[in-house]
Amino acid sequence: xxxxxxxxxxxxxxxxxxxxxxxxxxxxxxxxxxxxxxxxxxxxxxxxxxxxxxxxxxxxxxxxxxxxxxxxxxxxxxxxxxxxxxxxxxxxxxxxxxxxxxxxxxxxxxxxxxxxxxxxxxxxxxxxxxxxxxxxxxxxxxxxxxxxxxxxxxxxxxxxxxxxxxxxxxxxxxxxxxxxxxxxxxxxxxxxxxxxxxxxxxxxxxxxxxxxxxxxxxxxxxxxxxxxxxxxxxxxxxxxxxxxxxxxxxxxxxxxxxxxxxxxxxx
Amino acid sequence: xxxxxxxxxxxxxxxxxxxxxxxxxxxxxxxxxxxxxxxxxxxxxxxxxxxxxxxxxxxxxxxxxxxxxxxxxxxxxxxxxxxxxxxxxxxxxxxxxxxxxxxxxxxxxxxxxxxxxxxxxxxxxxxxxxxxxxxxxxxxxxxxxxxxxxxxxxxxxxxxxxxxxxxxxxxxxxxxxxxxxxxxxxxxxxxxxxxxxxxxxxx
Numbered sequence: 001x002x003x004x005x006x007x008x009x010x011x012x013x014x015x016x017x018x019x020x021x022x023x024x025x026x027x028x029x030x031x032x033x034x035x036x037x038x039x040x041x042x043x044x045x046x047x048x049x050x051x052x053x054x055x056x057x058x059x060x061x062x063x064x065x066x067x068x069x070x071x072x073x074x075x076x077x078x079x080x081x082x083x084x085x086x087x088x089x090x091x092x093x094x095x096x097x098x099x100x101x102x103x104x105x106x107x108x109x110x111x112x113x114x115x116x117x118x119x120x121x122x123x124x125x126x127x128x129x130x131x132x133x134x135x136x137x138x139x140x141x142x143x144x145x146x147x148x149x150x151x152x153x154x155x156x157x158x159x160x161x162x163x164x165x166x167x168x169x170x171x172x173x174x175x176x177x178x179x180x181x182x183x184x185x186x187x188x189x190x191x192x193x194x195x196x197x198x199x200x201x202x203x204x205x206x207x208x209x210x211x212x213x214x215x216x217x218x219x220x221x222x223x224x225x226x227x228x229x230x231x232x233x234x235x236x237x238x239x240x241x242x243x244x245x246x247x248x249x250x251x252x253x254x255x256x257x258x259x260x261x262x263x264x265x266x267x
Numbered sequence: 268x269x270x271x272x273x274x275x276x277x278x279x280x281x282x283x284x285x286x287x288x289x290x291x292x293x294x295x296x297x298x299x300x301x302x303x304x305x306x307x308x309x310x311x312x313x314x315x316x317x318x319x320x321x322x323x324x325x326x327x328x329x330x331x332x333x334x335x336x337x338x339x340x341x342x343x344x345x346x347x348x349x350x351x352x353x354x355x356x357x358x359x360x361x362x363x364x365x366x367x368x369x370x371x372x373x374x375x376x377x378x379x380x381x382x383x384x385x386x387x388x389x390x391x392x393x394x395x396x397x398x399x400x401x402x403x404x405x406x407x408x409x410x411x412x413x414x415x416x417x418x419x420x421x422x423x424x425x426x427x428x429x430x431x432x433x434x435x436x437x438x439x440x441x442x443x444x445x446x447x448x449x450x451x452x453x454x455x456x457x458x459x460x461x462x463x464x465x466x467x468x469x470x
Contacts, residue, residue: 014424
């Protein structure tokens with residue numbers, strides 16, 4: 001017997017084996033087992049129906065499923081646009097804040113007396129007072145001989161007001177104020193000058209320029225002086241030419257400052 | 268049986284039936300069960316050598332099909348996929364029950380087989396065997412094969428599957444399938460020489 005014949009015999013033997021069939025209760029058993037599975041599946045489905053997911057809730061109104069991608073895409077686009085606008089607003093705000101900060105930083109550095117208010121900080125007083133008393137003193141030297149002034153007498157109203165501001169401030173500045181003496185015997189409150197002369201820095205702001213220009217303040221003062229007709233009338237008359245000189249100089253300085261400011265603003 | 272049978276489904280292919288079952292058509296599942304239950308139990312009985320185990324594994328296989336119907340993708344024949352599932356189930360079942368490589372003579376009672384009495388005398392028992400006894404010895408010889416030869420010889424010579432289909436089910440090359448089948452036949456020939464000779468003489 002050859003190998004092939006032997007193999008064929010084996011094949012015949014195996015194929016001739018009786019076919020085994022399933023038992024009669026096979027399908028019943030299978031039925032029972034499947035029946036045990038069904039309640040689990042049904043309960044799971046019921047649970048899912050009672051508590052729908054986020055997508056089901058969001059797209060509950062959308063009956064056709066093909067709209068879902070389009071809706072999602074449009075929502076994403078709206079979100080992106082919203083984010084970009086928000087960023088732009090924030091950038092603008094940030095830019096504004098930085099500009100304000102830089103302006104705030106530049107203001108004290110560039111001009112010591114360039115404050116929005118009429119008050120002068122005590123730290124600024126000595127520097128300005130030294131410079132501007134010099135300006136004042138020179139014309140008074142010429143005119144002082146014609147005028148007598150007592151130390152105890154009051155200065156004009158505006159000067160008093162200005163001096164009140166400084167009185168509150170630094171005692172050093174008060175000392176400085178007392179020590180400033182004009183050779184003609186006039187003890188002049190340097191703050192009077194300060195209010196006028198701080199304009200170098202103050203007039204950077206155009207609004208300040210209009211309100212607190214030396215010309216306007218002087219005019220007011222002159223009017224007041226005329227109306228009051230106090231015992232200081234002579235002194236005022238004496239001061240007029242001095243003030244004019246000062247004002248001319250200040251105006252010249254202010255004009256240059258203004259021009260510079262305008263250039264900056266235009267830039 | 269779960270649900271009703273659809274008489275129109277008898278003509279449908281296995282692949283169409285599973286597609287229908289994937290769409291929750293229980294009648295398609297019933298048709299698949301009817302088509303495959305006997306084939307599957309025959310295969311499983313030859314593979315395990317135990318009718319009870321064969322029925323249990325067949326039940327498990329159909330339950331697995333019921334649960335995981337969506338796992339089937341129409342890139343292979345349904346029968347190939349189903350046999351693969353069945354073999355995996357068998358291996359896991361045998362691993363659990365530790366009944367692998369054991370033969371229960373009692374299991375043949377279900378087939379109305381007489382309890383076989385082994386004779387200690389030299390004259391072979393094959394002399395008095397009828398056809399049922401033959402199948403008993405053949406089954407014993409099959410179960411004495413190692414796993415890879417046993418499953419391949421059953422698939423080829425009992426289930427009559429093609430080589431390429433066996434190759435897909437067992438996920439081995441075609442050449443390996445052929446060589447394993449030949450080796451399995453040779454080993455069967457060695458275990459059943461007297462029977463074959465006897466049968467040859469009878470012819």
